[in-house]
Amino acid sequence: MNENILVIGGEGKNGRRVVEKFRNIGFSVFSTTRTKEEVKTGLVFFDWNDGSTYEPAVSNIDKVYIVHPDTSVPDAYEQINLLMSCMEKKGVSKAVLLSGRGQESVRKCEGILINSPLKWTIIRSAWFNQNFSEGHFLHGIQSGSVTFMAGSAKEPFVDLDDLSDAVVECLLHEKYNGKIYEVTGDELFTFEEAVKTIGNRLGRDIKYHFLNKKEYSDLLKNIGLPHFVAEHMAVAFDEILDGRNENTGSGIQEILGRSPKKFKEFVKLNAFN
Missing domain, CATH: 3.90.25.10 (UDP-galactose 4-epimerase, domain 1)
Incomplete structure (x- = not known):
């Protein structure tokens, strides 16, 4: 419980549920904000469009949940690639990426994690x-x-309560490392x-x-x-x-051991x- 966890996109529908679940079980978890004036306890400044914010955001962080606004846009590859480099430099041990199902355009972003020296899990989510x-x-x-x-x-x-439970499990436990899950x-x-x-x-x-x-x-x-x-x-x-x-995926069943x-x-x- 002494690990520091960062949820990029932690004020969104999915991210805020992940943040809440970690806080409920006693973990030190941080969310990101794109507004400097909003930085307070539990919030760090991070802007996907400003690479200079990446390294400070992941300093003193052990694990990161990455929610990009759209991993299919051309800029996403460069942004996630830079983020992963900053994470490696600052000693982050693990990343979980929220990805899309059936999108060839997002596979390059997934490949950044797959070829990274960090531990990783990829979650391909349904709507x-x-x-x-x-x-x-x-x-x-x-x-x-x-x-x-x-x-x-x-x-x-897929329900966000199920998805966020799956994300928390993947961040916490090593048995999910190096795997890609279809969560539906x-x-x-x-x-x-x-x-x-x-x-x-x-x-x-x-x-x-x-x-x-x-x-x-x-x-x-x-x-x-x-x-x-x-x-x-x-x-x-x-x-x-x-x-x-x-088609349906089996990610919820595999990670949580229950039906969605x-x-x-x-x-x-x-x-x-």
Whole structure:
């Protein structure tokens, strides 16, 4: 329990759950902030777009959970490569990387860990249940209309409580070193089916609207995203929503020795407000 653990992205949906779980079991855990003025006990300054912040952030740290905003963007490789070099220099012993499923564009980033002298674990995660309750699709759930570019392909949505439990286990225990896990739920739903399940639970008619890649990219631009960001997001989503991930992984069972939380259980436990 005298190990210092850093969670990069520790204020996000996934990261904050990992931080909370470590604190609950008595570990010294730090989260990152991109705002210097917010630095306080338990927070360190770190900005993916400023390489000079990497080394100070990992000083006196033993293990790191890496959550990059998007490991499929071209800059991610250089950023994670520099981060791992800083970690090696400062004596960090282990890294766990949150990665994507079915994305060839993220494999270069995974390779940085695989070829590193540090101990490592890679977790390839499915879409989160919580994208519907506190993330990407919540506004649509609340307004009665969810718009996205997922068609008929099914997704094994994973609950963030399961994912964060798996991350904590992988950081704590050596038996997970050098392994890649597919962390998913054990059921498959289309996004439209997921939205309908939530609507039924709330007693509301929530519509799902499918847009193709160009239509969704245009939508993102119209709501203010920069052209290159909108284009990249549409291409990345098109890659992972083509049916290649229409299967379940066994990561939760292998790491935690239990079945993943059911999507309908997640829906039952949330008010979506």
